[in-house]
Amino acid sequence: MSDVLLQVSDLSVSYRQGLGWRRVVEGVSFDVRRGEVLGLVGESGCGKSTVALQLLGFRHGSLRTDAGRIRLGSTDVLGLNRAGLDALRGAEVSFVPQNPTTALNPGMRVGVQIEEILTAHGRSTGGRTRELFGLVGLPSNDTFLRRYPHQLSGGQQQRVCIAMALACEPRFVVLDEPTTGLDVTTQEQIVDLLVDLRGRLGMSMLYVTHDLGLLSQIADRIGVMYAGHMVEIAPTVELFSKPRHPYTRGLIGALPRIDGDGRNVKPLRGLLHRDSLPKGCPFAQRCDFALPRCFEEVQALSPAGPAHEVACWRIGELPVDTNPVASGLPPAAQKREAEPLLAVEGLSVRYGSGKRSFEALKDVYLSVNKRETVALVGESGSGKSTLARAIAGMLAPANGEIRLRGVALEGLVRDRKPEQRRLVQYIFQNPDASLNPRATIGRSLARPLAFYFPEQEAGKAEKVIAALAEVRLDAGYAARYPDQLSGGERQRVAIARALIAEPDLLLCDEVLSALDVSVQASILELLQRLKSELGVAMLFISHDLAVVRMLADRVCVLFRGEIMEIGTREAVFAPPFHPYTQSLLEAVPTPLKKPQSPRRAELPAAENNGGCAYAGRCAVEIAGLCRTTPPLWRETGTRLRIRCHHSIDELQRLATMPAHRGEGSP
Known part of the structure; x- marks a missing residue:
C-alpha cells in the first residue's frame, strides 16, 4: 500500500x-x-x-x-x-x-x-x-x-x-x-x-x-x-x-x-x-x-x-456487454417555414466605450425557423452567448435588426411588448446565479405563470408539478430551495421555468453542461418532443459537438464574433470544413479514442488588418492574404456556406490531410 x-x-x-x-x-x-x-x-x-x-x-x-x-x-x-x-x-x-x-x-x-x-x-x-x-x-x-x-x-x-x-x-x-x-x-x-x-x-x-x-x-x-x-x-x-x-x-x-x-x-x-x-x-x-x-x-x-x-448479485449470470451502444432518437424535424420565426440581420454588438471598446459580434446574419434547432458552436469568447443575449434584449445592438415573426424587436427587453417577451425565453448556463436562493422551486416556477398568465390563477400548483415532471423531477422538489439541489437538478429547474411560459423560441445557453449523460439524454428527448409537438424552436449554444450533432438541424460556427461556417448538420459534420471547424471536431473527446492534434496554432489569433478573424491561428493560412483581405463566402451546393480564402476543392483536400500543429503555411 x-x-x-x-x-x-x-x-x-x-x-x-x-x-x-x-x-x-x-x-x-x-x-x-x-x-x-x-x-x-x-x-x-x-x-x-x-x-x-x-x-x-x-x-x-x-x-x-x-x-x-x-x-x-x-x-x-x-x-x-x-x-x-x-x-x-x-x-x-x-x-x-x-x-x-x-x-x-x-x-x-x-x-x-x-x-x-x-x-x-x-x-x-x-x-x-x-x-x-x-x-x-x-x-x-x-x-x-x-x-x-x-x-x-x-x-x-x-x-x-x-x-x-x-x-x-x-x-x-x-x-x-x-x-x-x-x-x-x-x-x-x-x-x-x-x-x-x-x-x-x-x-x-x-x-x-x-x-x-x-x-x-x-x-x-x-x-x-x-x-x-x-x-x-x-x-x-x-x-x-x-x-x-x-x-x-x-x-x-x-x-x-x-x-x-x-x-x-x-x-x-x-x-x-x-x-x-x-x-x-x-x-x-x-x-x-x-x-x-x-x-x-x-x-x-x-x-x-x-x-x-x-456490486451486483447477478454479475456471474449476466452476459458481458462488449458493445454497449443503445438505440437512437427519432430524426430531428426538418420542416421549413416561408417566414422564419427569428431573423437576425447585420447584427453587431460592442462592449465598452472609447479606446477600450471592442466588437464582440460583427455583421451577423442568422435565421431560426419554427420547429428548428440552430446550434451555435465555438470557443469561449467567440460571441455565442453575446448573440443570444442580444436576441433576448439583454444587450443593445450597435447595428443591425432582430425580427420575431416578421416584426422588428426593440433592442432592450424593457422596451418590448409582454407577448414578445413571453415568446422568447432564455435558459442560462449557470442556474446558481439565475435561480433565487431565497425562493422555493415551486415559487420560482409559479412566477412566470403569474406574470404571463395572470388570468389562470386556478391550477397553478398543478402546472408547476407538470413542469417539474417534464424535466424528470418529482413533485417534492417544489418545496425545496436551490441549495438543496445538485447542479444538474438546478439546471433542470431552470429549463422547466423557461418552458412554463409556453415560448416559441428557447435560447439555450449550455443548458446540458451540468447534466449527467442519462439525464442529458432525457432532456434531449424532451427538447425533441417540444420541437415536434409544440413547434418550439431553439437557438442552442453548446461546446459539446456530439450533442449538437444529435439535436441540431443547422449549425453555425462562430469565432471572435464572426460566422466562419453555417449549414445543415449533415453538411457541417462532413468535409469540406472551415479550418476552424475542423480544429473543433478534432478536439472532441471520444471514449477510448485519443483526440487528434488539432490543426491550429497554440497562440491566440493575431491581430489582422481587416482580414480573416481566424488568421494567425489557422494552420493553412495563406501568407499576405488572410490577414489583410476579408474572406469570401463559399457555397458547396449542399446547404453549406464557408467563409474562407481557400476554394471548396482545396478545403476538401485539406480535410483529408493528417492533423498537424503550426502557425500557418508560408
Whole structure:
C-alpha cells in the first residue's frame, strides 16, 4: 500500500432534512495511488460531489460525517481542526470547482486572487502568477492580470480557478466538473495540461464529471456511483469495453457520440427517487435484470476481474456487454417555414466605450425557423452567448435588426411588448446565479405563470408539478430551495421555468453542461418532443459537438464574433470544413479514442488588418492574404456556406490531410 496516496474507507455522509437527517453517501470506499487519476461518475444527486468535498474536510452546518475515514498520506483529514485544514487546503490538496462564477471573488482582480493563495501558504509570488496563467492558456500581461472576474469569459474564469488550484503544486487535486463550461478546444488544452502536470509532478487527482468521453482521455480508473453507493470500479478501458453493472451499461448507452449518426443514445428507464429506495440495491427499481433478492439484500463490491469490482448479485449470470451502444432518437424535424420565426440581420454588438471598446459580434446574419434547432458552436469568447443575449434584449445592438415573426424587436427587453417577451425565453448556463436562493422551486416556477398568465390563477400548483415532471423531477422538489439541489437538478429547474411560459423560441445557453449523460439524454428527448409537438424552436449554444450533432438541424460556427461556417448538420459534420471547424471536431473527446492534434496554432489569433478573424491561428493560412483581405463566402451546393480564402476543392483536400500543429503555411 506504499504507493497509495489517498485512502477512503467506508465513508457515510448525511445532510439535514427538516428535523432529521438523510443519508446521501453510504459506505463508499476507494483509494488513489500516487500519480493516478480516478474518475468519479454518476447521475446528478448521486453523491459524487459530496464525496469530493469530504476529501478537503468540508464541514457544512447541515452536513455530518456519520462514519468512515479519509487519509491523505499519513494525515487523517476528517480529524483535522480548522487550522489544520487551512494548512492542508491549497498546499497538499486543492479544489477546482464546477462554477467559477461563484468561486472567484467579484471584487478582486484575478492576478491578486492568485497571489492571495501563494501568500497564505508562505510562497513567493514573484513571477509565479504569470507562469500559472501561461500554463492554463491565459494571457500573462499586466492588463489581463488586472481584470476582474466579470471581465472574463466563463472558460477564462475556470482557467483562473485551475491556476489557483495548481499554485502551490499540491500532491492531490480534486476536480469537480472542471471543464463543464469550456469549449472542446479549451477543454482539450486543460486536459492536456492536467496530464502533463501529473507526469511532471506526480500529482494525483479525483476527477468528478458526467462527461464519460472526456474522462476516458484522462482517468486511469473510474468509479461509478448511484444514490450514494459505489456500484462499480474498474480500469478505464475495461469499464468502457466491458461494463458489468446494469447502471454502468445504462450510462454508457446514454452517452452521445460524434461518430456514426450521432443518435445512438437511450435514457435510463425511470427516475431516481431517494425517498423510496429499496433495502437492497438502490438501482433495483430501474434495473431490467432485478430479482426479488435485489430489492431486499444489500450488495457489496466484489471482484469481477483484475482491478474490477461490481456490486451486483447477478454479475456471474449476466452476459458481458462488449458493445454497449443503445438505440437512437427519432430524426430531428426538418420542416421549413416561408417566414422564419427569428431573423437576425447585420447584427453587431460592442462592449465598452472609447479606446477600450471592442466588437464582440460583427455583421451577423442568422435565421431560426419554427420547429428548428440552430446550434451555435465555438470557443469561449467567440460571441455565442453575446448573440443570444442580444436576441433576448439583454444587450443593445450597435447595428443591425432582430425580427420575431416578421416584426422588428426593440433592442432592450424593457422596451418590448409582454407577448414578445413571453415568446422568447432564455435558459442560462449557470442556474446558481439565475435561480433565487431565497425562493422555493415551486415559487420560482409559479412566477412566470403569474406574470404571463395572470388570468389562470386556478391550477397553478398543478402546472408547476407538470413542469417539474417534464424535466424528470418529482413533485417534492417544489418545496425545496436551490441549495438543496445538485447542479444538474438546478439546471433542470431552470429549463422547466423557461418552458412554463409556453415560448416559441428557447435560447439555450449550455443548458446540458451540468447534466449527467442519462439525464442529458432525457432532456434531449424532451427538447425533441417540444420541437415536434409544440413547434418550439431553439437557438442552442453548446461546446459539446456530439450533442449538437444529435439535436441540431443547422449549425453555425462562430469565432471572435464572426460566422466562419453555417449549414445543415449533415453538411457541417462532413468535409469540406472551415479550418476552424475542423480544429473543433478534432478536439472532441471520444471514449477510448485519443483526440487528434488539432490543426491550429497554440497562440491566440493575431491581430489582422481587416482580414480573416481566424488568421494567425489557422494552420493553412495563406501568407499576405488572410490577414489583410476579408474572406469570401463559399457555397458547396449542399446547404453549406464557408467563409474562407481557400476554394471548396482545396478545403476538401485539406480535410483529408493528417492533423498537424503550426502557425500557418508560408
